[in-house]
Amino acid sequence: MNNTSYVADLIAKRRARHALPRELYSDPEVYRQDLEQLWHKDWVFAGHTFEIPKAGQYFSLQVGDYPVAVVRGKDGEVRAFHNACRHRGTKVCEHAAGKVAKLVCPYHKWTFELDGTLLFAGNMGSDFDKSQYNLKPVHCEIVHTFIYICVAERAPDFGAFRKAVSPFIAPHNLENCKVAFESNLIEKGNWKLVFENNRECYHCDGTHPELLNSFVENLSVAGVGGAEDPELVEHWNRCERAGMPSRLVMDEAGRFRMTRIPLSKGAVSYTMDGQPAVNGRLDASGEPDIGALLYFNYPSTWNHFLGDHALSFRVLPIGPNETLVTTKWLVNENAQEGIDYDLDRLTKVWIATNDQDRQLVEGAQAGVNSPSYEPGPYSEIAENGVCQFDDWYCATMLERLRGPFKLKSVG
Structure with a gap:
């Protein structure tokens, strides 16, 4: 059996709405195919x-x-x-x-x-x-x-993503921004575990006290869509009246997604008290509470945009069990540290959250490495986002390893 067939067969064994088989998180040959089929071919x-x-x-x-x-x-x-x-x-x-x-x-x-x-x-x-x-x-x-x-000789289409994401991020005027702070964190875990952890907040109540001062996961947009709650719809309507596109947009394959969600009551930014970390605004909407714009684009990035600042996250695989996560806090280019923002106040929530996530990922890697590990079922309430990521990964890998007529193999 050649290497591509071996990896394709492992992927095809995944049960629907279950975590991935052990080897997909740890096998060096799977990591090799992840690089060749995804990281060396995609944007x-x-x-x-x-x-x-x-x-x-x-x-x-x-x-x-x-x-x-x-x-x-x-x-x-x-x-x-x-x-x-x-x-x-x-x-x-x-x-x-x-x-x-x-x-x-x-x-x-x-x-x-x-x-x-x-x-x-x-x-x-x-x-x-x-x-x-x-x-x-x-x-x-x-x-x-x-x-x-x-890095591929021939790059895939970029136009569909550009068309989808541009209306969401354009109002935040990033062209007038700078990096206020950068964090580089090496997590001792497979890159898929890093992204899986990001795609659900099932773990947040017991792990992220700093983040939960402001962030509230909305399950209506966590996975592939579904019932929309009235609070979310009202938030979308209010933001869109102010010129801030908000309704969920995602591509057919599930590789990218953009949506705007409300934060907890009274919160407008990711700070310990939920109040702005930076004087002034990135946008010119005039709407005081735009919540958080969330966008991801597999396999390498997720992002959060607030009224006063934005955060970009970059994921890069280093090895089968090692991933570099880079976080950048973005503020207006004219904002001055110590005058317009305090660096500790700006970064405290996500520095803590990133390190907490690192510990979770490393614990998960240690567990899935065990020969006793068996993939468990995903919650139909709280884990639709992580299931959507795994569905995308399996479908994309099987298509590239076996050809477009083999997608039906996904559990």
Whole structure:
């Protein structure tokens, strides 16, 4: 049996409305196929354009097997490149972020323009054709500062996602934002456990006291839709009258979803008292209580937008049992720390929540690694979101491993 058949058979064994089989969280071959079928083929959230506002600024990231650099060019364009010198493969951009006049390989000083063009390669002889050795480009798309990259030779369509998400995030004016704080947390768990944990709040009552000062999960939009409660509909109507799209939108495959939900009574932001963390507003709606805009795009990101600030979350797999979760707190570019916001007040809720989630994920990984583990059933009340994620994962993987006519194999 070849590796793709082995993984496809494991996925096909999953029972409907149950957690995934043990091997899907721990087997190195499953992780390999996750990379090849998802992370190396799909659009991955990389970062924000305002992180590299000037020519020569860059940041780097690792997408599965591929080191990537995202660079602002002299022409103002943001481009992504495979971060490997065309000489002997050394990373050209050595650091997580930086600013350079040219992209210079630290090994033998091959020098590239900010648009990836090879400018200088010493001791290569008169017959050497520089034009054949430019940095290899990576597909790059931008939607309201969100930079998405795809390392595949041919990228899938981006237009449907752009069309769906743009009306939701445009009113938050991210083009006028900056990163107030960034957290990078390595969780000792499979990337699917990280996303599963995010997609339900069944665990919140006993785990997230800080978050529950303001956040209230709405089960009407947690999974694939369903009965809409009057409070949610009224919240949507009020926000939409103020020009803030709010009603649930998701694609047919379930890969992305956007919706706006109300926070707890009297709360307007993710703070310990529910009151704003930042002076001023990101939006210009005039509506004092817009709740929280939630959007995710599998496999790499979920996001929360409030009236006073926003949070972007990026998920990147490091290994079968290790995941990097990056959180960025976004505020208006003119907001000054110590004057317009207190950093501890701004970040306290989600720093605590992220660490609590890390502990849950690591505990889950330890449990599913046990030979005694058997996948349990999902709650039809509280776990439709996590079930929807697993349904998407299984359907997408089987389609890519076996072909489009094998989707019926999903339990």
